[in-house]
Amino acid sequence: MPSCEVTSRREFLERIGLAGAAAAVGGVVVAGVPGWSAPTGDDTAILNFLAVVEAAQAELYMQADMSAALSDDVRRYSAVAGEHEQKHLDWIRETVGGRFQEPPTFDFAEVASDEARFLDVAVELEDQAIAAYNGVAGNLSSALVVRAAEVVSVEGRHAAWIRDLAGVAPAPSAADPATAASQVTAALRPYAAGGTG
Amino acid sequence: MSAANTHVTFAEVDRSGDFRESLARVGGMTRAELLGAAGVTSAAMLAALAEPAEAWTGNDAEILQFDLQLEYLQSGMYQEALKIGKLSEQSREWARVIGAHELAHMKVIRSLLGSAAAKRTRSLRPRWHSRISRARCSAGRRRASTAASCARPCSRC
Numbered sequence: 401m402p403s404c405e406v407t408s409r410r411e412f413l414e415r416i417g418l419a420g421a422a423a424a425v426g427g428v429v430v431a432g433v434p435g436w437s438a439p440t441g442d443d444t445a446i447l448n449f450l451a452v453v454e455a456a457q458a459e460l461y462m463q464a465d466m467s468a469a470l471s472d473d474v475r476r477y478s479a480v481a482g483e484h485e486q487k488h489l490d491w492i493r494e495t496v497g498g499r500f501q502e503p504p505t506f507d508f509a510e511v512a513s514d515e516a517r518f519l520d521v522a523v524e525l526e527d528q529a530i531a532a533y534n535g536v537a538g539n540l541s542s543a544l545v546v547r548a549a550e551v552v553s554v555e556g557r558h559a560a561w562i563r564d565l566a567g568v569a570p571a572p573s574a575a576d577p578a579t580a581a582s583q584v585t586a587a588l589r590p591y592a593a594g595g596t597g
Numbered sequence: 598m599s600a601a602n603t604h605v606t607f608a609e610v611d612r613s614g615d616f617r618e619s620l621a622r623v624g625g626m627t628r629a630e631l632l633g634a635a636g637v638t639s640a641a642m643l644a645a646l647a648e649p650a651e652a653w654t655g656n657d658a659e660i661l662q663f664d665l666q667l668e669y670l671q672s673g674m675y676q677e678a679l680k681i682g683k684l685s686e687q688s689r690e691w692a693r694v695i696g697a698h699e700l701a702h703m704k705v706i707r708s709l710l711g712s713a714a715a716k717r718t719r720s721l722r723p724r725w726h727s728r729i730s731r732a733r734c735s736a737g738r739r740r741a742s743t744a745a746s747c748a749r750p751c752s753r754c
Contacts (some may be wrong), residue, residue, distance in 0.1 A: 571694060574701035 443544055446536045448501045449581050450548075451492045453532045455503030456588050457525050458485040460511065460518075467512040473565055474515060478522075481558045488551050495544075505593040519566040521591075526559035528587050531579035610670060613718040619663040662715055665706045669717045672699035 461482025464470055470478070493500050511521045533552035540548055560570035611617055675696030678684055684692060707714040 569694075571698060574698040575705075 443541050444496055444499045447492050447496050452503045453529050454485050454489040456506045459506040460508045463508045463512040469513050470515050477561055506591045507593040522562045523566050528584050529555040530576045532584045534578035615718050616666040619666045622659045623663045661706050661710055668699050668703040672703055
């Protein structure tokens with residue numbers, strides 16, 4: 401039911417402190433991408449949204465580090481990627497300063513207890529991160545676009561690496577899609593700690 | 598294959614100067630600065646690439662022309678490697694997929710630039726060919742089995 405979906409998404413966004421970003425996600429329709437909305441030109445709202453994506457990834461890899469269920473190759477990947485995600489998060493925190501919103505808590509303990517499941521979720525999160533950065537790029541101020549480009553290319557390297565470990569095409573297409581912030585948060589929602597809302 | 602065999606300079610693959618000219622435009626340099634002094638072109642190009650983005654003076658079209666030259670360079674390398682046909686099965690698959698992506702990027706940029714898009718010059722590709730051949734021949738000589746065929750000049754260069 402659409403009304404339930406909207407209500408629960410709104411609740412989720414509020415719970416994870418994304419209500420501001422969700423409001424900003426409102427009406428701007430990007431030319432040439434039907435039905436696609438992007439955050440407005442508020443760097444802070446965009447970066448706080450990207451912090452949620454980075455926090456989810458950082459937590460996934462942190463729990464992989466504590467898991468006994470993963471192979472050496474996957475653990476090696478997680479250690480490298482996890483350090484990168486933490487640095488991305490630190491960069492966002494420093495850049496936003498006093499207006500930084502603490503990202504929600506995620507729980508990947510169950511995911512990290514099974515290698516096949518972990519590979520699926522890691523591929524999903526890396527792809528979502530790329531789509532999230534691509535989706536907001538046009539609305540960041542130009543100085544931040546350059547910094548974000550330096551980050552999203554690393555997410556692309558992670559995606560290719562984990563895709564290879566998962567046995568799926570490392571570079572599935574010539575261009576990666578951009579995704580609306582609301583779709584990215586919806587994809588992350590099942591992993592929020594304390595239930596799926 | 599040693600690093601020396603596979604190290605490629607821009608001057609070798611950019612014999613026409615198209616790539617360096619497009620870089621000169623976006624890097625705020627003159628063509629003469631990049632092409633004038635033989636032997637320093639790679640260093641000059643690295644210096645230009647190291648400039649912060651703010652220093653770049655190119656407009657969208659000039660930047661896209663530079664990107665187009667990059668895509669020509671990349672797609673040319675993969676096409677040539679596939680044509681030579683000496684890659685392992687795994688490398689061939691990679692070259693096929695990545696090469697197709699570079700071609701798609703090239704087409705997008707060409708469509709954005711329209712009739713202003715710089716043509717792909719043939720001079721890029723033979724040099725890749727000779728470079729790849731030479732690397733292969735060096736490996737062959739070490740095996741001492743294909744030395745004779747390696748001594749033959751490349752018919753396409």
